[in-house]
Amino acid sequence: MTNKGNDGRVVIITGAGAGIGREHALAFAADGAHVVVNDYDASAAEAVAVEIREGGGTAVAAPGDVADWEAGAKIVATAIDEFGGLDVLVNNAGFVRDRMLISLSEDEWDSVVRVHLKGHFVLLRHAGAYWRERAKAGEPRQARIINTSSGAGIFGSVGQGNYAAAKAAIAELTLQAAAELGGYGVTVNAIAPAARTQMTMGAGEAMAAQMAAPDDGSFDAMDPANISPLVVWLGSPDSAGVTGRLFEVEGGTITVLDGWQRAASTDKGARWEPAELGPVVADLIARSPEQVKPYGAR
Structure with missing residues (x-):
């Protein structure tokens, strides 16, 4: 019998009404967790909660706008009121409004940044405050936050x-967050998933073709369920030694992404003159790792 690493743990998953978030909810429930299913669409959140309960798991819906301060507090309160605490927060909610920069409207910028970035912060802030209180009361929890970034x-x-x-x-x-919350027993990691979702399937014909499920019965690398095993493990006590990390996940491939790092360096020991910097910069670039081009760049 497979050990369930999240037995009895309480998990909030945002944007869990469909796609990757729904798969996270089902996977955590299968791993023994009590799941709080959040989605902006109340009916979608309730449908996933019902699906979990009908499968023998424990779940409750907590619909709401993750970027709204009071709604975020209510989502965290739902976990505590319904299940007696909170152990894991999976920030997953988001949507896209794709357009070239020179064509983006102010609303298209604000709405996407609001839901993704502020939505992550609001839930992190309310959950973090709860875990700080528990730690100061001498009742720390083995808390976990898993954020959702992107290769983009x-x-x-x-x-x-x-x-x-x-x-x-x-x-x-x-x-x-990993640096600031570690003292309260909280680990914070992020994933950069690649999978077939409503967002990716709506990103154009080329992307839709790339993301389509194979029709020959072979491994479906773009199945959103492929993303969840790592998230479930990161939410468990077993992941205690891992924090401040970003993992790219696609199909059966997991890759550690290392962000900004100092590469080649040159110290003149005095102030530079603009006219002398051409060959200096060229040398620095030549001695540094090759830069990865943005998706879609020529």
């Missing part, structure tokens, strides 16, 4: 400037 946020993606900027900020927020 690390490498860039043509036509997704708002989304890429928000996802890049989430990667940095993960590092920040």
Whole structure:
């Protein structure tokens, strides 16, 4: 019998009404967790909660806008009131409004950054405050936060400037939160998933073709269920030694992504003159790792 690493643990999953979030909810329930299913669409959240309960698991719906301060507090309160505490927060909610930067409207920028970045912060803030209180009361929990960044946020993606900027900020927020919350027993990691979802299937014909399920019965690398095993493990006590990390997940491949690092360096020991910097910069670039191009760049 497979050990269930999340037996009895309480998990909030945002944006869990469909796609990757729904798969996370089902996977955590199968691993023994009590699941709080959040989605902006109340009927979608309830449908997933019902699906879990009908499968023998424990779940409750907590619909609401993750970027709204009071709604975020209510989602966290639902976990505590219904199941007596909170152990894991999976920040997954988001959507896209893709357009080239020079065509993006102010609302398209604001709405995407709001839901992705502020939505991550709001839930993290309310959950973090609860875990700090428990730690100060001498009742620390083995708490976990798993954020959702994207390859677009690390490498860039043509036509997704708002989304890429928000996802890049989430990667940095993960590092920040890991450093600040570690003293309360909280680990914070992030994933950059690649899978077939409503967002990716709506990103154009080329992307839809790339994401389509195989019709020959072979391994479906773009199945969103492929993403959840790592998230479930990161939510368990077994992952205690892992924090401040970003993992790219696609199909059966898991890759550690290392973000900004100092590469080649030159010290003159005095102030540089602009005219002398051409060959200096060229040398620095030549001695540094090759830069990964944004998705869609030529």
